[in-house]
Amino acid sequence: MSGFSLLEFIQQIINGLTLGSIYALIAIGYTMVYGIIGMINFAHGEIYMIGAYVGLLAITALGLFGVDSISAILLATLAISILVTGSYGWTVERLAYRPLRGSPRLVPLISAIGVSIFLQNYVQLGQGARDVSMQPVLTGGWRFGPDDGFQVYLSYMQVLIAAITVAFMTGLTLFIARSRMGRACRACSEDRAMANLLGIDTDRVIALTFVLGATLAAVAGVLVSMYYGLVNPFIGFIAGLKAFTAAVLGGIGSIPGAMLGGVVLGLAESFASAYLQTEYKDVVAFALLILVLLIRPTGLLGRPDVEKV
Amino acid sequence: MSLDLAKTPIAEPAAPPLLAVRNLSMRFGGLLAVDNVHFDVHRGQIFAIIGPNGAGKTTVFNCVGGFYRPTTGTVALDGQAIDHLPSHRIARLGLVRTFQNVRLFKTMTVVENLLVSQHVQLETRLLPGLFKTPKYRRAEAEALDRAAFWLEKVGLLSVANREAGNLAYGQQRRLEIARCMITHPKLLMLDEPAAGLNPQETRDLDRLINALRAEHDVAVLLIEHDMSLVMGISDEILVMEYGRPIATGDPAAIRANPKVIKAYLGEE
Numbered sequence: 155m156s157g158f159s160l161l162e163f164i165q166q167i168i169n170g171l172t173l174g175s176i177y178a179l180i181a182i183g184y185t186m187v188y189g190i191i192g193m194i195n196f197a198h199g200e201i202y203m204i205g206a207y208v209g210l211l212a213i214t215a216l217g218l219f220g221v222d223s224i225s226a227i228l229l230a231t232l233a234i235s236i237l238v239t240g241s242y243g244w245t246v247e248r249l250a251y252r253p254l255r256g257s258p259r260l261v262p263l264i265s266a267i268g269v270s271i272f273l274q275n276y277v278q279l280g281q282g283a284r285d286v287s288m289q290p291v292l293t294g295g296w297r298f299g300p301d302d303g304f305q306v307y308l309s310y311m312q313v314l315i316a317a318i319t320v321a322f323m324t325g326l327t328l329f330i331a332r333s334r335m336g337r338a339c340r341a342c343s344e345d346r347a348m349a350n351l352l353g354i355d356t357d358r359v360i361a362l363t364f365v366l367g368a369t370l371a372a373v374a375g376v377l378v379s380m381y382y383g384l385v386n387p388f389i390g391f392i393a394g395l396k397a398f399t400a401a402v403l404g405g406i407g408s409i410p411g412a413m414l415g416g417v418v419l420g421l422a423e424s425f426a427s428a429y430l431q432t433e434y435k436d437v438v439a440f441a442l443l444i445l446v447l448l449i450r451p452t453g454l455l456g457r458p459d460v461e462k463v
Numbered sequence: 464m465s466l467d468l469a470k471t472p473i474a475e476p477a478a479p480p481l482l483a484v485r486n487l488s489m490r491f492g493g494l495l496a497v498d499n500v501h502f503d504v505h506r507g508q509i510f511a512i513i514g515p516n517g518a519g520k521t522t523v524f525n526c527v528g529g530f531y532r533p534t535t536g537t538v539a540l541d542g543q544a545i546d547h548l549p550s551h552r553i554a555r556l557g558l559v560r561t562f563q564n565v566r567l568f569k570t571m572t573v574v575e576n577l578l579v580s581q582h583v584q585l586e587t588r589l590l591p592g593l594f595k596t597p598k599y600r601r602a603e604a605e606a607l608d609r610a611a612f613w614l615e616k617v618g619l620l621s622v623a624n625r626e627a628g629n630l631a632y633g634q635q636r637r638l639e640i641a642r643c644m645i646t647h648p649k650l651l652m653l654d655e656p657a658a659g660l661n662p663q664e665t666r667d668l669d670r671l672i673n674a675l676r677a678e679h680d681v682a683v684l685l686i687e688h689d690m691s692l693v694m695g696i697s698d699e700i701l702v703m704e705y706g707r708p709i710a711t712g713d714p715a716a717i718r719a720n721p722k723v724i725k726a727y728l729g730e731e
């Protein structure tokens with residue numbers, strides 16, 4: 155085991171951060187919805203899956219039209235996927251959750267599981283149940299280290315994932331902190347009845363939350379389909395579960411918590427695959443969740459939930 | 464006889480009351496929490512509801528503010544029936560309230576609390592917000608000016624950027640009043656505004672409520688236990704006991720009313 159060097163350690167950090175970025179993007183969708191309506195949107199993984207499909211289809215279509223500039227492909231794909239996936243997020247909230255507002259907590263949860271099953275089968279019908287793959291859009295990278303030993307590999311795609319993730323998270327953070335609608339979002343997440351009393355249209359704020367969550371899931375989907383070049387209708391399940399874990403790990407309801415939770419989870423998985431065995435990565439991820447919940451039930455950055463009178 | 468005095472304005476069509484509560488009753492299962500309450504609040508008036516604990520004062524408030532739907536009876540603001548409207552619609556019509564246990568957005572800053580309550584007046588379409596158009600910036604600057612005006616008024620300008628949850632209790636109460644006033648209400652309802660305040664803070668509150676009425680043309684409906692405050696500022700007082708109104712009148716008449724004395728001090 156002494157063969158593991160500093161360079162290999164750095165490699166795992168790079169891989170972990172890449173994976174963690176994706177988890178964090180999806181986790182924000184869980185945490186924002188929970189923060190405002192106190193519901194776990196179990197269909198969010200499927201929203202991400204749809205984002206990945208739309209991304210892959212868009213890239214393929216752009217290729218057919220002869221677009222070959224990488225930045226043009228990237229921007230167009232992100233825009234298309236955000237638009238389509240965002241409207242899925244809006245529609246799901248409108249049809250499956252809003253009519254259930256005010257019903258017991260379990261009811262929307264069951265509805266969410268129903269939506270998740272529906273979307274999985276809907277995509278299977280439309281796109282087939284098999285893996286869909288495509289040519290990688292962005293290849294290559296940098297190598298560091300001795301010529302005869304272990305070399306750290308940092309692909310362009312990994313840098314792109316990190317850069318886009320940071321850009322969108324900064325955008326979201328500024329939006330929530332500075333803008334008028336962001337202020338309304340924070341007010342709703344603290345005391346929705348009071349916000350309503352002050353005349354804020356809380357239904358609109360909730361819809362916006364779902365669209366923002368779907369937007370980030372679409373970004374994650376596009377990045378993943380570009381990174382692995384492969385999607386199938388079932389990728390939403392495990393990714394959704396991991397992102398949910400990340401959200402709980404960081405403290406559900408907290409946006410910085412979801413970001414931190416995603417990165418911690420990504421790193422933990424990456425180290426587990428390298429230093430134990432690849433098969434252990436899920437074990438480590440969920441063991442970490444149990445550990446955090448035992449020691450710090452509110453998650454890493456969560457605030458204790460004060461009972462509202 | 465004070466009861467009749469309170470009702471005289473109803474007969475005059477020239478000055479319809481700002482708030483008219485008629486035959487209001489509220490039943491929770493077997494408990495009749497409010498039993499046939501009847502009163503008017505006029506423009507610029509400070510009207511207090513007092514009574515021992517459990518008299519049903521807060522229930523009256525909740526019926527008027529749209530939190531409860533009254534079992535029977537009507538509530539009208541400016542001639543418009545509001546007893547079946549949701550509370551945010553009532554708020555937009557100009558009736559706002561504070562709570563017995565202060566309900567601020569505790570993790571937001573003091574000034575943000577005042578900006579959030581102007582949300583309705585501000586344009587909230589998404590795109591101007593994302594691109595910060597000049598119109599958006601101007602509206603935002605004006606909202607900030609109004610917030611500063613009210614913070615000055617309630618003496619909180621120096622703590623504008625503190626988290627609301629970290630303020631002293633008296634400051635939180637004043638912020639809650641400012642948050643109501645910034646929406647230009649016609650009627651401000653205060654649920655035990657002096658609860659938990661020290662005598663100095665209570666005197667400040669007294670002055671503030673009077674200033675609001677004088678300068679901002681707002682009527683005030685309040686529930687209060689602090690008799691020095693109530694007797695000092697109220698134009699008219701409604702006394703309740705066991706859900707029923709037992710007396711209405713000006714402070715002097717209430718102080719002299721044997722029924723009120725009995726309700727507060729018991730027999731003998």
